[in-house]
Amino acid sequence: MExxxxxxxxxxxxxxxxxxxxxxxxxxxxxxxxxxxxxRAK
Numbered sequence: 263m264e265x266x267x268x269x270x271x272x273x274x275x276x277x278x279x280x281x282x283x284x285x286x287x288x289x290x291x292x293x294x295x296x297x298x299x300x301x302r303a304k
Contacts, residue, residue: 274282 271282271285
């Protein structure tokens with residue numbers, strides 16, 4: 263999962279941290295929506 267989330271984010275600087283966080287959140291939400299059915303606890 264770590265590789266999936268950071269593979270295209272590049273270097274994080276103080277100027278880009280907000281945009282990087284937004285992209286990580288968006289990708290994480292997308293993964294959760296797509297593969298949520300695999301969660302056995304539900």
